[in-house]
Amino acid sequence: MSDGDEIGLREASDLLGLHYMTVYRYVRTGRLPARRVGGGWLVRRSDLEALAPTPAAPTERGRRGRPRHELRVGRLVNTLLAGDEAGAWTVIHEALASGATARAIDIELIGAAMREVGERWAAGAASVADEHRASAIAHRLIGRAGAHVSRRGRHRGRIMLGAPAGEMHSLPSALLADVLRAEGFEVHDLGANVPTEAFVAFVAGLDPVWAVGVVVTTKPPARALVPLVRELRRRATVPVVVGGAAAIGVALPLPAGVSVSQSTEEAAALLLRGDGRRALMPSGGGTL
Ligand code: B12
Known part of the structure; x- marks a missing residue:
């Protein structure tokens, strides 16, 4: 029976701004505590907060009033730590589509997410292997995003x-x-x-x-x-x-x-x- 604090994975993924499969992976890998009920899973809202990132510089606001940038950093941290490269690229792709500059993508998004990965590692919430996998994915994201933000033509030096x-x-x-x-x-x-x-x-x-x-x-x-x-x-x-x-x-x-x-x-x-x-x-x- 649900105690009111508990919600299903669909609602949890919506609240976290993550793909359903990413949240499911969190449950299966033990990152997110969950209780099996019938054919599905219930998780506690209070446990979702532990997955939320530390606040980043506020810019535009998302649907739920949290700055859109902060939501993106949070989604990127979560997908990086889940080893969900496709999901991580979706976050970058959305930012590129909304006109983000190289600075915004590299420093404010990927850089901020990697610093948060470091915080999780230092707090014992992410393993060394999680951090290595996140770094490898981050490198590939930088490479992919770079193709979109590099300037073509004669270089200045x-x-x-x-x-x-x-x-x-x-x-x-x-x-x-x-x-x-x-x-x-x-x-x-x-x-x-x-x-x-x-x-x-x-x-x-x-x-x-x-x-x-x-x-x-x-x-x-x-x-x-x-x-x-x-x-x-x-x-x-x-x-x-x-x-x-x-x-x-x-x-x-x-x-x-x-x-x-x-x-x-x-x-x-x-x-x-x-x-x-x-x-x-x-x-x-x-x-x-
Ligand atoms: C990923 C990571 C690793 C990976 C690196 C993978 C890779 N290919 O880069 C691996 C696993 C190898 C690693 C190893 C270690 N790590 Co490490 N790592 C990190 C982590 C999580 C992310 C690093 C990162 O990319 N950050 C993102 C960028 C944006 O951060 P940034 O440093 O601010 O970078 C910007 C500025 O430097 C800026 N910049 C400013 N001026 C200039 C000038 C120039 C010329 C340039 C180019 C750039 C530049 O450019 C960047 C973009 O904004 C950080 C956490 C963190 N807070 O950064 C820990 C962190 C840096 N690591 C840490 C530690 C302790 C280690 C290890 C010692 C662990 C160990 N016991 O082995 C070793 C270091 C070994 C060594 N001798 O260097 C500590 C460092 C603490 C300290 N006191 O220095 C951190 C802060 C984690 C923590 N919270 O404790 N790590």
């Missing part, structure tokens, strides 16, 4: 991105790469854990390079960061922008000509400008 040896997060540069491509740049993203020599030789061989972005996500920043940036400046005299979650508020002994960005927006602006010569660390740690 070439930007190199990558993470130093020891830094295993590749999504941050993949996300920023699409934002820069949408601005008309040719972007080469070397991804995570790039050996110093390989990174420097590649940049030096790709002359002319407009700017290089080096991203660190895990705190403390990978030990290879400083030697990499020094070598980049020594052998390829290009503007270098260091950034990412692990660079925020950190004093790094970096050479002159290297900017340390404190946000995604700032990193994008510095790379697009290509001057990279401004010392940004308020503590004075940005240049030596």
Whole structure:
């Protein structure tokens, strides 16, 4: 018998803004507690709240008054964690269809969803395998969405991105790469854990390079960061922008000509400008 707090899977999927099969998968995998009644399942409304994402920046409003953007991030988190790639793409596709920019898709949607995946993992609500599967799907979503948001025609310059040896997060540069491509740049993203020599030789061989972005996500920043940036400046005299979650508020002994960005927006602006010569660390740690 239902106790009033319980609802069927159809209503639950409607409330979560997810496909029925995604919610069914949650039940079958134990992510959503459920009670079998006759041929169907009942779940508690209160358990649905645990699946809701943390609030994101409000934009337009959805049917139930929750910001549409927040609903999309929530649906993306849920589909990513359920391994529902088709459902995840539907969320991205809807956002593209409503005119979302590369920034909105990559940073505000996929990036926000991956940060939430990290919160769930840190809280023990998602396994390491769930997180790996979500990351793999996120990479493919970025690739598919990229084809829709990249600008065609002659490019404005070439930007190199990558993470130093020891830094295993590749999504941050993949996300920023699409934002820069949408601005008309040719972007080469070397991804995570790039050996110093390989990174420097590649940049030096790709002359002319407009700017290089080096991203660190895990705190403390990978030990290879400083030697990499020094070598980049020594052998390829290009503007270098260091950034990412692990660079925020950190004093790094970096050479002159290297900017340390404190946000995604700032990193994008510095790379697009290509001057990279401004010392940004308020503590004075940005240049030596
Ligand atoms: C997916 C993931 C992984 C995957 C990465 C898969 C991949 N291919 O990228 C795997 C499983 C490999 C992984 C490994 C680890 N992870 Co992890 N991971 C994550 C997770 C869930 C998502 C990362 C992500 O893509 N975020 C989305 C983007 C949008 O986030 P972002 O960092 O803000 O990125 C933006 C900015 O960096 C910005 N940006 C700003 N300035 C600049 C400048 C430049 C030049 C560029 C290019 C970009 C840029 O661009 C991005 C776009 O907006 C995060 C959670 C989180 N909060 O991010 C944890 C997280 C980053 N991981 C964490 C940890 C602890 C680890 C491990 C140490 C776990 C372990 N014990 O092994 C290892 C790290 C190993 C290493 N040495 O690097 C912690 C880090 C905590 C800390 N103190 O640093 C987090 C925050 C999880 C948590 N809540 O604790 N992880």
